[in-house]
Amino acid sequence: MDFYISWSHSDARFSDYFEYCPTLVSAVNRNKNVFKKLTNYPSKLIIDSGAVYYSRKGRNKLKEIFEMQLSLIESMPETTPIKIVHLDEPLLNRNTLSERYESVERTLFNALEHMNLFERNGLDKNVSLMGVIQGFDFPSIKYSIHELKKMGYKHFGLGSMLDKSPKEQIEYITYVSNIVGPENLHIFGVTGLEQIKEMASLGVESFDSSRPSMAAVYFQIMYSEPFRTYLISSTRVNKTQEKIDKPLSCDCPICIVNPDEIINTTHRSFTKKRSIHNYYHLVKEIEKIKSSVEIC
Numbered sequence: 001m002d003f004y005i006s007w008s009h010s011d012a013r014f015s016d017y018f019e020y021c022p023t024l025v026s027a028v029n030r031n032k033n034v035f036k037k038l039t040n041y042p043s044k045l046i047i048d049s050g051a052v053y054y055s056r057k058g059r060n061k062l063k064e065i066f067e068m069q070l071s072l073i074e075s076m077p078e079t080t081p082i083k084i085v086h087l088d089e090p091l092l093n094r095n096t097l098s099e100r101y102e103s104v105e106r107t108l109f110n111a112l113e114h115m116n117l118f119e120r121n122g123l124d125k126n127v128s129l130m131g132v133i134q135g136f137d138f139p140s141i142k143y144s145i146h147e148l149k150k151m152g153y154k155h156f157g158l159g160s161m162l163d164k165s166p167k168e169q170i171e172y173i174t175y176v177s178n179i180v181g182p183e184n185l186h187i188f189g190v191t192g193l194e195q196i197k198e199m200a201s202l203g204v205e206s207f208d209s210s211r212p213s214m215a216a217v218y219f220q221i222m223y224s225e226p227f228r229t230y231l232i233s234s235t236r237v238n239k240t241q242e243k244i245d246k247p248l249s250c251d252c253p254i255c256i257v258n259p260d261e262i263i264n265t266t267h268r269s270f271t272k273k274r275s276i277h278n279y280y281h282l283v284k285e286i287e288k289i290k291s292s293v294e295i296c
């Protein structure tokens with residue numbers, strides 16, 4: 001199971017610190033030159049459509065999105081596995097049944113258009129398409145999968161999970177995994193360890209999360225063995241979370257140089273270093289979860 005760091009132009013350059021660093025990036029304007037800044041390219045890529053961004057902008061130019069996705073991967077080596085995701089219509093704020101059906105149908109329409117553009121462009125073998133499974137209940141999800149398969153999709157991504165409880169998320173992941181096969185399934189935007197454990201035991205192909213960066217922005221420092229998160233005590237954030245004022249012993253690429261940097265809250269450059277440190281520990285925890293599942 002691969003963990004993709006959900007990444008944008010303003011985040012730390014994870015792939016410059018970690019050799020194996022699958023990355024998810026959105027095809028939005030501000031990310032346009034994002035890979036040109038890197039010394040090492042990510043080992044695997046998912047190019048998302050930037051659905052939330054485009055729905056906010058009130059525009060739906062599928063060809064424009066597709067071209068942006070192509071320009072992002074232009075400089076990538078032909079050996080990098082890349083998956084391109086079509087535009088989906090978020091279900092959030094769709095309250096009536098007919099509004100929801102409309103979203104599902106529009107997402108399927110986008111999937112078909114993207115497949116047409118993809119086939120017309122005759123891309124290299126390392127590039128494939130990912131269909132976004134959408135639905136508001138099990139039958140609509142099943143329908144969505146059925147239609148995507150008919151269009152020729154072989155890789156699938158499940159999104160729109162943020163409004164669901166961890167228990168519901170696990171139910172949906174298990175349901176979808178049983179239909180499409182866990183080896184063909186990516187889960188978008190996962191934050192909880194509980195869900196990660198379940199996905200590992202199902203054998204889900206991959207998931208993405210921005211948690212290392214988000215935690216860093218909120219002055220949180222992660223450690224593994226055992227996995228825990230502390231709040232930097234010098235900040236005024238009034239959480240009940242346990243606080244620390246000194247960095248603990250750590251072998252991450254930042255702390256082996258200067259551990260005090262991860263606890264520094266004076267500049268954005270330290271936030272980025274904190275996110276590198278957090279990534280290191282989250283990856284360690286994910287690896288531990290994976291190996292404990294394999295032993296079972």
Ligand SMILES: [Zn+2]
Nearest residue numbers: 250252255277
């Ligand atoms: Zn560290």
